[in-house]
Amino acid sequence: MSLSVARSIAYSSLMATQVQMSVASANVANADTDGYTVKTANQSARVLGSAGAGVSITGITSNVDKLLLRSIIEAAAELGAAETTAEYTDRVQALFGKVDGDDDTGTSIANSIASLETALLELSGTPESESLQSVVVDALDTLAGQLRDTSASIQNLRADADDEIEAKVQEVNDALKTIDDLNDAISRASALGQSTADLEDKRNTALESISSLMDVTYFVASTGRMQIYTTNGQALLDTTVHELSYDSAAKVTASTTYSATPPSGFDAISVDGKDITGQIKSGAIGALIDLRDETLPAAQAEMDELATELADSLNAVHNQGTAMPPPNSLTGTTAVSATDAFSGSGSLRVAVTDQDGKLVSYQDIDLSACSTIGDVVDAIDAVDGLSATITSDGYVQITADDADQGVAINEMDSAVGPDGQGVSDWLGLNDLVTATGASDFRVRADILSDTSLLATATLDDSTTLTTGDAVLAIGATGTADGLYDTLTGSNTFDAAGRLSKTTSSFSSYAADIVSANASAASHAETKQSGKETAYNALSEAMSSQTGVNLDEETARVSELETLYEATATLMQVINDMFNSLIDMVEAA
Template sequence: MSINSAAYIALSGMMATQVQMSVASANISNAGTTGYTEKTAQQEAVVNGGVAAGTTITGISSSVDAFLLKSLIASGSDTGAAKTADNYLDQLQSLYGTTGSSDSSGTSLGNTIASFEAALSSLESSPNSASLKENAVGALDQVVSQLRETSAGIQQLRGNADRDIAKTVSDVNQQLELIGTLNTQIQQASAAGQSTADLVDQRNTALQAVASEMSVSYYTTSSGALQVYSKSGQALVDSSVHELSYTPASTVTSSTTYSATPPSGFSGITVNGIDITSQLGSGSLAELVTLRDTTLPDAQTQLDSLASQLASTLNAVSSQGTALPPPSTLTGSAEVTAGTALSATGTVRFAVADQSGNLVSYQDLDLSSYSTVGDLVSAINGISGLSASIDSNGHVVISSTDSSDGVAINEMSSSVGSSGEGLVQWLGLNDLVTGTSASDIAVRPDILDNSSLLGTSILDSSASPQTGAQVLSPGSSTIADDLYSAMIGDTKFSAVPGIGATTSSFADYAAAIVSSVATQASQATTTYNNKQALQSSLSSTMSSESGVNLDEETARLSTLQNQYSASAELLQVLNQMFSTLLTAVQSAVA
């Protein structure tokens, strides 16, 4: 071997070692970089005509277990969904307040209802007490206000989820665009014979980011390009990038829903005009849709069940009573017209009484004699001292013609329609609360402003009462007793999502609602912790197989430095030999 050949071999070794040192240094400096994998420089011997001619670096690559990467990506989808569910259900649980060990502690619905029950219990002993009426009305207002606030909070969470869907779609699109850009760079680098390892790392990181938001499938083409598809098979990245499209709703209420077919309150998540909302699989984007369209509406349904049954039960009792002094006007809450059919039986008593509850006039009406609401209104108009009409909102209005007197009604044996409600309840003439759902339930405004209008008296139903006789008793506890009994007694609740059909008190049903949400939140936390642990385990396995081991890289760098020094010394020796040989040749010629 000539000195020149030996020098070239030493020089090529130095150059190859220098590249390997550079790779090792990059490994060390990027050890903490997310998605970075250990790089290795492939070194090969150069042989010319069967004679060793040095060494060269043929490429820089990293080794990633394809099966492990696929498992990690699938785990990312599940973890993304679990994290989103845990976050939102924790917020949902906080809307319901905290439970306490006694009726006076805690802020949950059950505790608030228990406070109302306690106020009614006190009212039973002194049903005409102004302060106790005020306490009862105030406690009821706390109950219905909490129902409204919780309902509003649920809808706010749905609105937040909808906006998060729009943001997540934007994030997914950014990662898809990055994958498309990296595909181009990888193909260009490969064609130029350059390393693509770092670019592939970046692309895998972007792919994992997409997978954490929605389920995807993928494969790498022979040209090195990565193609990505949604769970339903819609291309997200192929020869071009196909972005997701979504427009958030301007407002979100309990009536705002998603439908794959128009009309729909929420728009669909589309790719190339194709709606994939119901085909997202797992991931945070899919979970946000589930929360917005299923989980949170189910919570709203539970609240609505409580609110509607509470309104119906309280109004059924309050319709049997009247305030003392009696109100000069009663306005119904039901919407009717003069032509609305009246399918009713039994007798109802309408009376005019003075401020002390003494009878001014009255008449018992046989409801089977009237076929429409208009017929009934005309009959009421015929009672001395009363006027009746249907206002522009479709509500029956009954007033005393003398402003110093008031109106009192006893439902007696009246029964309207298949439900068998008394006439007063059917028309909503003496409701205690208004509204039919958790979003709009409220104490009747005039009672909230003036608690003396809380009807705890009952119009005398005895036969042929005499004018001037007291027909409204201030000392009767019947209505207060009935209200208390209705609250603590058994009420039938139909099955709703998360809670089966049951018979219980209102406080117990409220506790069941809170418990249902708490259970969901606890399960979501457990699921997230489990999914996160699995993903962490897979990440650790991936890191151990493809990540950077600082100790190994540091030792390798030290070895390479020694190799570089040895090659440099060899080259120096060869240079000295060549110089000595050149001097000898020059001397011989001279």
């Protein structure tokens, strides 16, 4: 072998060793870099004719298992959804507080209902006590405020989820642009024969980031470019980026809902003008959509069922009674018009009394004789000392003509509508609370400002009444007892949210709401733990296969340094031999 060939072989070995040392050192330096995979400098023998001519580095590669990578991408989507769901259900659970039946540490609506029960029980023993009436109204107002606050907090969570959808859509767009840029860089590097391994690592990391936000499919084309699609095949990245578009709602209420067909309270997540909201089933965005449109509305539905049933039950009892002394005027809460058809049965007793509850006048109105709302109003207006009318905004109003006298009603056996409501209850003439749901549950404003307007008496239901007699009775069978009984007795609740149709007391139903949401939070936490375990197992498998082993790489660097020194020594010997040969030729 000539000295020239020997030097060429030694030089190629020196250069190859230098590249391998560089790759091994980079592996050590990036051992803790997220998404980095161990790189290998591939070496092959150079042959000229039939003789060896040294070695060369054919490329720097990493060995990533494509099936394992795909499993990690899918697991990242499931983990992203589980983490988001667990976070929000935990926040929902906190809204409902905790139930504690043994002491006063309970913070749930069930505890507030129990406090109202206690206040009513005490009032039923002394219904004439103004201080106890005030305690009842305060307890009811506290409960009303808690219902409103909880409802508002649920809608705030929906708004948070909606805002987060917008933010995460932008994160997806940013990651898509990153992958598009990396696609270009990989194409350029491939054309120049340069390694693309580090660029592919960064691209895989960006892909995993997208997957944690939404479920996607992907493949790498023969050109080396990664293409990304929704699970339904909508292109997000092919030769260009197809950005997602979404603007969060300016205001979110219980009536704000998403619909795939207009009108919709929430925008659609769209790509190239196409709604893809329904295509996103997993990842953080998929979980946020489900929370905003399903989970949180279910919690709201449970609260609304509690609030409306509570309002209906309390009002039904309160309309059977009257304050003592009775108010000068009563105004309904049900919007009507004089021409509305009316179909009722039984009789309604309407009376005028003085401040001591002594009868001034009264009339039992035969409802079967009334065919319109106007007929009912006219019949009441005909009672001596009363004026009845329909206000400009459509509510029946009954007023005693003398400012020092009051209006009292006994529903007797009156029945209106499919549920057989008493007329006063049906018109809402003496409602205790107003509510269309939990969001607007309130104690009647005049009762809140004057607790003596709380009904604690009932108008005498004797066959006939005598002018001048006391006809308002306060006692053990009064309204306070009725309110307590309806709170603690069995009530029917329709299916709402996670709860099936059931019969229970109000405090028990409220406790069921707390329990259902606590159970949902616990389930979400368990699911998150399982998804995290699965994701970590796959990540560890990937790390075991493609991660940097510091011991191995450090030993490799040391081995290559020794090889480099030996090759450098050989090069020096060959150079010395060349110099000696040259000196001999020159001397000859």
